Amino acid sequence: MKFSRPQQLPPYILGEIVRMMREARKQGEDVINLGMGNPDLPTPEPIVEKMIEATRKPHNHRYSLSRGIPNLRRSICNWYRRHHDVKLDVESQCIVTMGAKEGLSHLILAITEPGDVVLVPNPSYPIHIYSMVIAGAHPEPIIATESLTIADIEAAIQRAPKPPKGILLSFPSNPTGQTIDKEFFTQVIALAKQHNMWVIHDFAYAHLVFDGYRAPSILEIPGALDVAVEITSLSKSHSMPGWRVGFVCGNPDMVAALAKIKSYYDYGMFQPIQIAAIVALDQCEQYIDGIVDIYKSRRDELCDGLNRIGWNVAKPNATMFVWAKIPEPFQSMGSMEFCKLLLNEGKVAASPGVGFGEYGEGYVRFALVENEDRIQQAVQGIKRVLRSGPKKS
Ligand SMILES: Cc1ncc(COP(=O)(O)O)c(C=O)c1O
Missing domain, CATH: 3.40.640.10 (Type I PLP-dependent aspartate aminotransferase-like (Major domain))
Known part of the structure; x- marks a missing residue:
């Protein structure tokens, strides 16, 4: 059977990286999940x-x-x-x-x-x-x-x-x-x-x-x-x-x-x-400040880390995301292929910009849903990818 309404919806691009991440984890890989914006902190x-x-x-x-x-x-x-x-x-x-x-x-x-x-x-x-x-x-x-x-x-x-x-x-x-x-x-x-x-x-x-x-x-x-x-x-x-x-x-x-x-x-x-x-x-209300402080520390950890390894990103003053332009040598790969490379070689899941619309191409979005130690580990993985340069993943 075919139904026209669901057919107008493209495959959920953001779900593809999540699927690949789950697959890698099933194989025993320790992938750091900065993909989906699913808050990890407990409810007060x-x-x-x-x-x-x-x-x-x-x-x-x-x-x-x-x-x-x-x-x-x-x-x-x-x-x-x-x-x-x-x-x-x-x-x-x-x-x-x-x-x-x-x-x-x-x-x-x-x-x-x-x-x-x-x-x-x-x-x-x-x-x-x-x-x-x-x-x-x-x-x-x-x-x-x-x-x-x-x-x-x-x-x-x-x-x-x-x-x-x-x-x-x-x-x-x-x-x-x-x-x-x-x-x-x-x-x-x-x-x-x-x-x-x-x-x-x-x-x-x-x-x-x-x-x-x-x-x-x-x-x-x-x-x-x-x-x-x-x-x-x-x-x-x-x-x-x-x-x-x-x-x-x-x-x-x-x-x-x-x-x-x-x-x-x-x-x-x-x-x-x-x-x-x-x-x-x-x-x-008092709990909100605590939640905000955690996201802010994570933002600093990720942005400072990326800037240190040569990926220049601006610190956002809100949200739980970092929107980063893909570094020049990797631009021509497109955001989906770049995210696959980050996942396979760097062991970091991020969301391809194109998943947010065609004008998001050329960017990736990192979600701040892992703790600071894990974010540090993610930066090391990303560094490996940047060092080894573009390749088909
Ligand atoms: C802009 C925006 N609106 C809404 C939502 C979802 O909110 P809710 O969990 O209340 O459906 C999100 C979640 O990522 C979001 O980024």
Whole structure:
């Protein structure tokens, strides 16, 4: 049998390196995994404890609410007030989702029509591009290999085959690590209003920030609620990737569209997870600093190490990734072949830039999901590869 929708999706390039890494490990190789951005730190204990306590109560075993229990929605609204001075209405401007990914995918399904054009950065987190494809919309690339500017967005509007309906952005960015200031978002909102576009901002790395940088929420911009929603997640800030907790907040029409679609698809996440997520948001801010410190040390270890061995990389001031231009002698191999070489000869798994879109070609992304000793070991492996030069792996 053949089904057209899955056929429009290319093989998941990022999964190929993971598959090869597993294969090598099965053969007894010690491969350091800087590939997939799967946080390795444990979830803070009070969140786990609350989950266990809530799971023991039979009334929490029933179907929950598709849009999330009111107390959890209240907690995320309070979070926005505390961190961003943004006031949100609990009923109309906030919905709980099963991670940012589910929220984003269903939101796109809810608000686009087949053939709609939506501006999406390239390179970007793959679901940003492919949620459009799955919904039958056309993702028009905002081409920005390292640093995305307002001029890049304007160029994409000009290039688009028809007037875009919306724009999807995400800062701090995966994979590039780019951060922006509030003025950038002010211009995005102005542009969106001028061109009659909605805006989705994926804010998954809101709190993984270093060196005194503060990531602005797009909802801080006056008038943003007229056109924009923001997606947040507990996966990275609270080290809860497996729990699947996300939120979509902002424009009430967009939130209502998502709520309606979700009311058909799901009954909300397991209630003990929602109750534990309230503890995460209300009582666990002190743990975020510890998580951030760990990622920062790992960033320093990797970037200092790579610079020492002659691979010049910039230190990102946010996210859990290092986006590195492939050194000149290896450029012509392409990012996939270079990552295979890193894996086979250096025993290091990294993500090929092309896995984030065609304009990511020429780069690799390292995820900071191993400890500092392992990162040091990875740098030694990479050094071996750089020393021995390009070859087919
Ligand atoms: C930009 C971005 N958005 C969303 C996610 C996934 O978030 P969640 O675990 O909440 O689905 C990731 C994970 O890597 C990401 O990089």
